[in-house]
Amino acid sequence: MDKNFEFRVDMQKRTKQFALRIVKLFQALPQTDEAKIIGKQLLRSATSVGANYRATCRARSSKEFYSKLSIVIEEADESMFWIELLAESNIVKATLLQELLLENEEIIKIFVSARKKYQENQNNQNR
Numbered sequence: 001m002d003k004n005f006e007f008r009v010d011m012q013k014r015t016k017q018f019a020l021r022i023v024k025l026f027q028a029l030p031q032t033d034e035a036k037i038i039g040k041q042l043l044r045s046a047t048s049v050g051a052n053y054r055a056t057c058r059a060r061s062s063k064e065f066y067s068k069l070s071i072v073i074e075e076a077d078e079s080m081f082w083i084e085l086l087a088e089s090n091i092v093k094a095t096l097l098q099e100l101l102l103e104n105e106e107i108i109k110i111f112v113s114a115r116k117k118y119q120e121n122q123n124n125q126n127r
Contacts, residue, residue, distance in 0.1 A: 018046060021103075038086055038089075042083060069111060
C-alpha cells in the first residue's frame with residue numbers, strides 16, 4: 001500500500017478522534033458564560049482541523065492543497081489557544097487537558113512538517 005495513502009488515512013482518523021475528544025470536553029464544560037463561549041470557539045476550530053484535512057486530501061490542485069493544509073495548521077493552532085485558555089483561566093484543571101494539549105501539539109508539528117516537505121518538493125520540481 002502507498003505510504004502517502006496510509007498517512008492520509010491515519011491522519012484522517014487521528015484528526016477525527018481529536019475532534020471527538022473536543023466534543024466530549026465541550027459536553028463536560030461548566031455551564032458558565034465564559035466556558036460556553038470559549039468552548040464553542042474550541043469546538044469550531046478543533047472540528048475544523050479534521051474537516052479541512054479531509055478537504056486537503058481531495059484538493060484539485062497543488063495550490064488548493066497547500067492552501068487547505070495551511071488552514072489545517074491555523075485551525076490546530078487556534079485550538080491550542082482555546083485549550084490553553086481553558087486551563088489558564090481555571091475553567092478546566094490544566095492536568096485534565098495535558099494529553100489533549102500534547103495531541104494538539106503533535107498534530108500541529110505533523111502538518112507543519114508535511115507542509116514544509118511539500119513546499120520543498122514543489123521547489124525541487126520547479127528547478
